[in-house]
Amino acid sequence: METFKIILLTVAVCGSNIAVTSQESTEDPPIPIPKPKITGHPTHKVLYRTETVTLNCVVPGGASEFQYDWYKDSANFKTEHHSSITVTDGGNYECKAKSRTSESEKSDGYTLTLQDLPEARVQSEWTEAFPGENVSLQCVIPVSENWIYKWFKDSENVVSSDERSIKDNTLTLSVKSGHEGDYACQAELKGRTVTTTKSKIHSLKVYDLPEARVQSEWTEAFPGENVSLQCVIPVSENWIYKWFKDSENVVSSDERSIKDNTLTLSVKSGHEGDYACQAELKGRTVTTTKSKIHSLKVYAGGKGTLSSECDGMLPTGRCCTHPWVLRLPRPLSHVSG
Incomplete structure (x- = not known):
């Protein structure tokens, strides 16, 4: 390794006499620091507001005696000079490493995107049903991720049973009267600390089977x-x-x-x-x-009979004042005309 010769001059002034002495010293030259690289844990670069990510400023070669400067969107970000930082905000992050005699160039940018939590929504055409029908409700999340779904009925957790099946984002009911109520869903991102709020309720009315x-x-x-x-x-x-x-x-x-x-x-x-x-x-x-x-x-069709209370009661030639009744083979209330 090349060394540099350093000459130190010492000047002493005593009255009108000046004494000059010299001393030679050798030191290692400044060592260049390789350009660092930022790694993240977890590795996903899209953050939801409940998440944190640890960023590491890694210098090739594994040296650990450096100090580190961090930048977010080109501005100084951290007063601490650690190789790792924890962040919760989106932005473009950079770092560089420094020793006593030199410093590296800035790393390439590491961009994190911050998103609001997505909203869960119950989707179904079913708002009413009869016992014995199969009703399906879907929990829809606008962002396609590896979600784990939870279901609630009247604020109580719903679990799979003979009458209720949960598969992926779908709840299927083999309807009984007890299934009437208000349904909601929620989703949790697998392996991450991300859980949506509960969806708005979806009401299901269950009617008793009507009688004809x-x-x-x-x-x-x-x-x-x-x-x-x-x-x-x-x-x-x-x-x-x-x-x-x-x-x-x-x-x-x-x-x-x-x-x-x-x-x-x-x-x-x-x-x-x-x-x-x-x-x-x-x-x-x-x-x-x-x-x-x-x-x-x-009734079969037939002739009616005409009768009166006077029948057989009056002598020949006398008049009857009682009404005559036409008797048909069915009630007169059904005779029209």
């Missing part, structure tokens, strides 16, 4: 009359209706018309019987139980 009911004023009819029966469901939905007569399925024909929830009969004697209906929710696995039966009596 046959509604009609008709309980008896004559051939040729038009009789209408309606299948009534208390919950207004997109129902598909089925009709039964004496437990057999009823289909439309020239004598029977089914439109929406109404069965219309062009009455014939064979239409006498017990009618019931049932409804199925279009596009969903919801079917009501059969309604209670509604009986229809069909």
